């Protein structure tokens with residue numbers, strides 16, 4: 001049994017396992033992008049993989065609340081969220097290659 005950290009989707013406010021969510025980060029200029037590796041520095045926010053929640057973020061002002069400063073997302077974020085493949089072994093990446 002693994003205890004998975006739970007995170008709250010900033011769009012629908014549902015707590016889910018981390019692998020069900022996509023991590024978002026806010027760039028310095030305020031644009032919010034998908035953090036594909038889940039390791040970008042800074043404050044992250046999470047959104048469900050479903051199309052609906054990402055679309056809500058693009059339209060609504062919730063990102064600014066989530067990041068506590070002005071933030072915006074482009075419509076491309078919706079596709080980017082869905083393009084993220086299932087992240088396997090989140091939190092167990094010590095052994096992953098590439099370093």
Ligand SMILES: [Zn+2]
Pocket residue numbers: 009010011012013014047048053
């Ligand atoms: Zn959601």
